[in-house]
Amino acid sequence: MWFFNSPQIVFGEGALTHLAQIRGARAYIIADPQMTTFGFVERVRAQLAEANIETRVFDQVEAEPSLATVRHGAALLREFEPDWIVGLGGGSPIDAAKAMWALYERPDLAPDGISPLEYLGLGKKARLITISTTSGTGAEVTWGIVLTDPNEKRKLGVGSRETLATLAIVDPQFVMQMPPRLTADTGLDALTHAIEGYAANWHNDFADGLCLKAVDLVFNFLPRAYANGDDAEAREKMHNAAAIAGLGFINSMCTLAHAMGHALGGAFHVPHGRCVSLFLPYTMEFAANAGNYRYADLARFIGLVAPDEARATRNLIAAVRDLETQLGSNTSIASLGIARADFAAALETLCDHAENDTQIVAAPRQPDRAELRRLFECAFAGQPVTF
Ligand SMILES: [Zn+2]
Structure with missing residues (x-):
């Protein structure tokens, strides 16, 4: 038995106007300060006003939202009693909105009680709308939540199938202004979701098609969106790709590149997408060296012709490296400026954190401690994985 979970998704040009048709009385918009500066909060409020929905705004979500922010937001929700909660932004405000929603409905819960093992009974007071303003995390369609506990300097991965939006708005108007570096980092995150979601041990028929399509969209449109931010078609396709990859991996699993990337990002404060995509080709080589050739399906799907599965897999790994280089992204840890x-x-802490990361469980090939250390070493020096 397996599950496939998805919000209703409204996508493409004009998707935001769908908000003018929803029914409700009060909506709380959860965002970060930039969403107000860019005028995005006002665009959302205008649509909700047309639906005669009263709005309030909390736009103080920080990058990597803390437990304190989430608790504060939940208290604001309890005061206003909204029937809609709108998470607007990149992964941080959307994740914060998911957690605030859970705590609003379940004041008895602590944030780390938002677990797949717990029946939450959400939806009695409010429902969640997500509006993504980057093209990468897939947070708008996933139920996972990443919070930070600044006292213990640790990241908390929480969430349950219930912390899933009822409605996700995937409207390219919100990503037209993304600068090239953010376009590359977030787009490569989407690529990593799609490739890992396809190769994961938990791969399944429902997620596979989504991962294939997302890989194809990223290879075709990320270079264009990076080279020319005004390319409306590329922006729209990448915005779709991120949501499609999000649906793919959340219904399968991310694997070793995410486990290693989380570890590096936590230790050296490198953006998520750059970290996980840095490790992607190394972890693909590691799996392929043991005869894991699911990557060959992806290679064929994007038109990389090869006489056999092993060479198709190598072609895909080379294509990932080429794309990263083309986007000016980092292909080794040393190139990040880390001494x-x-x-x-x-190194030992990196290995500890990667081993304890939930994403490692579905890796197509599980590294032991010595192998994990060698993988980090290869990624540091930019050397191919030969073991
Ligand atoms: Zn990711």
């Missing part, structure tokens, strides 16, 4: 001594001092 060898600092890397060496952190």
Whole structure:
């Protein structure tokens, strides 16, 4: 038995106007300060006003939202009693909105009680709308939540199938202004979701098609969106790709590149998408060296011709590296400006964190401790994985 979960998704040009047709009385918009500066909050409020929905705004979600922010937001929700909660922004405000919603409905819960093992009974007071303003995390269609506990300097991965939006708005108007670096980082995150979601041990018939399509969209449109931010078609396709990849991996699993990327990002404060995509080709080589050739399906789907599965897999790995280079992204840890001594001092902690990351469980090939150490070493120096 397996599950497939998805919000209703309204996508494409003009998707935001769908908000003018929803029914409700009060909506709380959860965002970060930039959403107000860019005028995005006002665009959302205008549509909700047409639906005669009263709105309030909390636009103080920080990058990597803290437990305190989430608790504060939930208290604001309890005061206003909204029947809609709108998460607007990149992954951080959307994740914060999911957690605030859960705590609003279940004041008895602590944030780390938002677990797949717990029946939450959400939806009695409010429902969630997500509006993504980057093309990468897939947070608008996934139920996972990443919070930060600044006291213990740790990241908390929580969430349950219930912390899933009822409605996700995937409207390209919100991503037209993304600068090239953010376009590349977030787009490569989407690529990593799609490739890992396809190769994961938990792959399944429902998620596979989504992952295939997302990989194809990223290879075709990310270089265009990066080179020319005004390319409306590329922006729209990448916005769709991120949501499609999100649906793919959340109904399968991300794997080793995410486990290693989370570890590196936590230790050295490197953006999520850059970290996970950096590790992607190394972890693909590691799986392929043990004869895992599911990657060959992806290679064929994007038109990389090869006489056999092994060579098709190698072609895909080379294509990932080429794309990263083309986008000016980092293909080694050293190229991030991290000194060898600092890397060496952190290596055992990096291995600890990667081993304890939930994403590692579905890796197509599980590394033991020595292999994990060697994988980090290869990624530091930019050397191919030969074991
Ligand atoms: Zn990711």
